[in-house]
Amino acid sequence: MARKQYTVTGMSCEHCAASIREEVSEVPGVRVVEVDLAGKAVTVHGTGFADERLRAAVVEAGYGVDDPVAA
Structure with missing residues (x-):
């Protein structure tokens, strides 16, 4: 299973994290999203x-x- 990490700008609260988690989870091939x-x-x-x-x-x-950065 591949693993990639991205730096996110503008994220400041748990609501932000939940929004990102929801959108990224819908990308085909994504199994786990950690914010x-x-x-x-x-x-x-x-x-x-x-x-x-x-x-x-x-x-x-x-x-x-x-x-993406090395994860």
Whole structure:
């Protein structure tokens, strides 16, 4: 199972984290979504998911997202 971590900008509360978790969970191939509010990061576990779709899901939730970092 692949694992990628993204830095999220604009996330400041648990409601923000829940919105991101909900949107990213809908991306095909995503199995687990972990949102670290304090670390401003989202870690995604799954198979066959595309970076572009994950980034679009975070933007759809209303937040910015940087390129994936080593997880």
